[in-house]
Amino acid sequence: MRRTGINLGERSPDNRRTAMNMWTTEEANNVLFKALAALSTVWAVLVALLIVTYASRAAQSWPKPPNRGHEPPVAPYWVPYFQHIFSFLWDPNGTYQSSKNKYPNTPYTLLMMGTKFHIFSSKTTVAHVFSRSRAFSFEPVLSSMMENGVNLPEVDRPMFQVTEGSNRFVASNHNIWLKYLTGKRLDDIMAVYMKNFHHVLEEHMDLQSREWISVDFHELMRRLIFEASLVTFFGTRIQYYWADIWEDWKLFNDATYFGVRSNWAYYLQPRAGRARERMLQAFEKWADIDPEEWVSEGVWNETWGIKMNHERELLGRDYGFSLRGRSCLHASFLFVIVTNAAPMATWFATCASNSPAALARYRKEASTLLFPGTSGSFHELGFDVIALKKNQYIQGLWKESLRLGSASAAARVVMEDCELEGYKLKKGSVILLPVQLMHFDESVFPEAKSLLPERWMVKDDQDEAEMERQRLQNQSLRSFGGGTGLCSGRFVAEQEIINVVSTMLLLFEIEFDVGWKEFKLNPRSIGVMSPAKPVTARLRRRIYES
């Protein structure tokens, strides 16, 4: 019988040693052999388990015809218990697309740790789901993001739960967003925003120099958007309570891809967890004030930020939120205003510069919309923003950038057993509407992978067929979600990014290190995708003509 190094009692006397002795080479080889044998057995069992799982899932995963009382078919997966979760988190787009190839004409289901996520992507179903906010509820999704992403305290969680089919706090909060983030107030806020943007730009760039400088372009845009947003929405005061504001923000924001799904992300990445804690402590100080102190003629006070956030603070107090709970409300708002706008600014600028001719066209269109009196050496550009947004080329480019750069997937919880597209859905399962499946639908967007602003541009002599084509395109562009969850900041985003990018492209010559064709986006995103790798660009102050 062979001995193992562990089984000391079986040693023969001639070979006796204490456990401290080195093993002989032969023994060591034996042990190694056994260990390898054991490992390969474990490995074989694992592989067999994966194969058996996949095979048994594949056998049950054939596309099923509708109207037979079935649930949508579950796409095959390799790993029991976790099911699709790893492939979904690693490459959501790839996971949706490859399953869609298997089920080209029907919905299908991804399973993640026992929860069913039914994937739908037909435009009519998407519109149907968005318009039925009671049957397909957004609130549980919001509530889970508040719990995971900003660790909302237990005591405040009921505020986000639906009772008797509605939620008064969430509805009132929504009304405040609507009131401030549309119409005249929005224009006033955006005027403040652009003023702040120019201050921030002055701080980070030498606007007098005409030398070429090399920058990490996404890092630059991210920082400009973050700082301009922070001081516009929360005033200068927050900076005094939050020392490493920029570093902390990046740590927190980078962790949210996993973090909005599971609070574990912040324990597994303790630096991000500590950064989040410092942010929440800063917002506690920001919120812990005498409400009478906020005074302003208009919509903004430099110290306090925009009036909207003051109103949200009062609303939180009215509903009996804890101080930490209110801090979570403010931090989550900071998150939604920056997290997608920053990568969108980078991406929109990249799309606008996709070729020298495209960039020249952008500059030409934008420079005609500068207010008269903007002089060539002065850097605070004033655009007629309304006209800038309406400009056919710029608007077409904006929509096309949204189409190609979005990776959001609206999620809605099924509140009662029901049927959709002829398939049964059970209460408690989740409907997932991935925009990439809609945005790359060749029947709506021919040459879907190409950037074609023209497809959105309205011609003067447009016929009925063309109108219909554009109507379908409009319906399929879902970067901002829809229904109850529809992004309240979509007008802010459009105005902010078009204005900021027009400013940057008129103020600077820009040369990217990688060409348009090699530019890759990171599929792991909860909204707009960031570049997959750092984007080096050379910038030089240009003297524009107006």
Ligand code: HEM
């Ligand atoms: C290009 C930039 C942006 C994109 C693509 C985007 C996208 C989204 C999406 C997909 C949702 C969830 C919708 C759903 O599940 O149906 C959302 C929610 C939201 N967004 Fe945006 N967003 C952007 C910028 C902004 C900005 C700049 C603001 C604020 C000024 C903002 C404020 C909000 C708010 C408050 C919500 C939550 C709505 C609610 O809870 O009822 N977003 N956004």
Ligand SMILES: *[C@@H]1O[C@H](CO)[C@@H](O)[C@H](O)[C@H]1NC(C)=O
């Ligand atoms: C902003 O608020 C501060 C503190 O209450 C106040 O002293 C200041 O006058 C306000 N600024 C404006 C422009 O109203």
Ligand SMILES: *[C@@H]1O[C@H](CO)[C@@H](O)[C@H](O)[C@H]1NC(C)=O
């Ligand atoms: C598409 O949406 C835009 C607004 O983004 C609107 O101005 C246009 O009229 C819509 N086109 C059609 C054909 O519905």
Ligand SMILES: *[C@@H]1O[C@H](CO)[C@@H](O)[C@H](O)[C@H]1NC(C)=O
């Ligand atoms: C998403 O998937 C499509 C189809 O497989 C692919 O062409 C596209 O490049 C992917 N996008 C990203 C950002 O990975």
